[in-house]
Amino acid sequence: MVPHLTTSLTGPLHDLERIVLDKRPEIERWFRAQWQEHQVPFYASCDLRNSGFKLAPVDTNLFPGGFNNLNPDFLPLCVHAAMSAVPRICPDARGFLIVPENHTRNLHYLQNVAVLKRIVEGAGYDVRIGSLIPDLEAPMDVQTSGGETLRLEPIERHGNRVGVAGFDPCAVLLNNDLSAGVPPVLVGIEQPVVPPVVAGWTTRRKSHHFHVYDRVAEDFAKLVAIDPWLINPYFSQCGKVNFAEKEGEDCLAANVEYVLGEVREKYAKYGIGEAPFAIVKADAGTYGMGIMTVKSPDDVRNLNRKTRNKMAVIKEGQPVHEVIIQEGVYTFESVDGAVAEPVVYMMDQFVVGGFYRVHTERGTDENLNSPGAHYAPLAFETDCHTPDCGGKPGDPPNRFYTYGVVARLAELAAAIEIEQLLASANEPRARAANE
């Protein structure tokens, strides 16, 4: 069921991994202190890239949609994590409303919803699915890729509460990234919404996340005495880009040059022979849309029509105007000869699973989140929380612990990011003045 994972990690431990494994008690203690200060997100997933010399998050998803890709063996971990998380949201309640994406034709996504439902049910809650599909007037049964039937029901609003027919949930679990905006039915409701609607792409920005991550990575790097760059990609941003109209190219080129220059210095310092590259992508949005790899500022000038079209709009047809330019991190991991990157799933403060995103037709310097990718679940013995440092001599150390640490750093950044989004949502005037 679980494929043998051939990774660049089969050799001796890299310095970074060795340091992280050695400082485990300090690291876990530090995380515990962080989670006493910051409200941990209900769930999150993190795309990592591991180039051997560097292990960094490149994207943090607050509405993870790949629970179906986790090894089914991980399910009990998810259930326990949900048992930890949910009582904080509504201690005395029994009902949860999951609000998923509207993709009724993506059977894999629907399977993700089915698994998520099972996790929350496993924690002991009644779960119904409230759909945002426009004009949905009656419950609709859909089939998932796993052959299950899922019932999508129209969301009903009564005063300041939402639910579905005959079901008044204590909270709403969002599995919809709100790319199409915040639906009016969820505005001003009294039930808690997790993650909060401000975490949706209407208000969230990748550049904001990575600004916060800068500080988190710096603090962590101090704790374990490493160069923060080893876990943090450089980035920059452009606010007024219009790919369709060729506007903003100068900004893009200048920032690509800046990012590549910084990376070049680091590569020289560490004696890395590869060519630096950068990833240009929409500052809001997901699903691997609107993403390109560049190795020189010229690569963002005079784009052909096809590339411009590709970059101009993302999910739900949203036009791209804000762009993040992020240091590209090579992935030197592979599964069955194809390029792979690890995706780590978290619920509450726990790493609950992960998989490799694998693409047979992409290079080590390309975005893998694109059509044709497939998913290889991580085996259980590689669970990120159980390095077997104390095992028999000769046992391979569990290198995936380091993945879990870096992914949790990203989750912590997301927690602080959400705090700041909530704070600025509560200061509408100050915000308007800044705009």
Add this chain to the structure above:
Amino acid sequence: MVPHLTTSLTGPLHDLERIVLDKRPEIERWFRAQWQEHQVPFYASCDLRNSGFKLAPVDTNLFPGGFNNLNPDFLPLCVHAAMSAVPRICPDARGFLIVPENHTRNLHYLQNVAVLKRIVEGAGYDVRIGSLIPDLEAPMDVQTSGGETLRLEPIERHGNRVGVAGFDPCAVLLNNDLSAGVPPVLVGIEQPVVPPVVAGWTTRRKSHHFHVYDRVAEDFAKLVAIDPWLINPYFSQCGKVNFAEKEGEDCLAANVEYVLGEVREKYAKYGIGEAPFAIVKADAGTYGMGIMTVKSPDDVRNLNRKTRNKMAVIKEGQPVHEVIIQEGVYTFESVDGAVAEPVVYMMDQFVVGGFYRVHTERGTDENLNSPGAHYAPLAFETDCHTPDCGGKPGDPPNRFYTYGVVARLAELAAAIEIEQLLASANEPRARAANE
């Protein structure tokens, strides 16, 4: 690695299981409320017997010694549970001292300690082993059955703190049931000891546990509207028995008669054709010593010398004077044709694993915790927290959920039992007056 488990459970669901599966949200909500009122033990294991018509705990161990028998796949669940439990004990600390049994020749037990150490380390704590072995003057390395090396160190006491050389832990994790009494080195220390020393067999009594369990089972039975007997064995006790001197036989016979009579009535009510039986065992103590199966009051009269010797002393040579007479519950489960009973492991409020205790030379009405038993880990898909009620039609329901529920009822009884033990330890005068 995990054997195919042939159990009596492959047929249709029994009524009790169906009810428990159907009422899952109510049950989990009830447990959540209970754990807000009662401090959940750090860990516990529960021996269950399943006769099809009845599923009941027969022994609850507060110092579980079989972590080595769990499916290794369960380890991450243990780590997460420890991550939940430990911060409550010492939020800001890094060091834990495990105090194990003194069995240096039981390599399986030592492997249990090694696994327990790895679990607490996995949760991010430094762990050292503080041994109570008398006259241990220097660290001693021992080999476990898994081929690991474990270092046992002499416990050092400085003022009101204990530790080992150069290590001042924030808490002591007891994995020693204190059958030989409370060691002076642990008396009056300022660090928390989990479970508290009053949970050791010096002060703990099985009859007390099952008295508390009576109330827990009654409350739970009301919640799910069942006869509490379906999850609760009758029991009685005798306080002044001396098997060596043939003292207390009348008390034993009378109580065997009482228990068998009660069981006979229930069997008649439910149309059960089997012969009622009872288990006579030491009220304090463990390791399956001092246990016998009886089917009539005559079975406890005129015991032969061999049986009397067997019953007279248990672990650490402690003489048996207090005895519990417990309704025997047939086990109709089998693994590879041999009689089996499930053992469920819990950490914090989580079911983290389990195994079947299997004995090829015992009957369905006998104690299986005896020399010659072996252990078959439960497969992961049977984790007690994830009934797949919402899965594909035709999926087998996860019957082990019910095991986890009954085991957690026993854990809850243990929690209340420990509260009462702590309260009476704090009232020494009242206690002396009662003695």
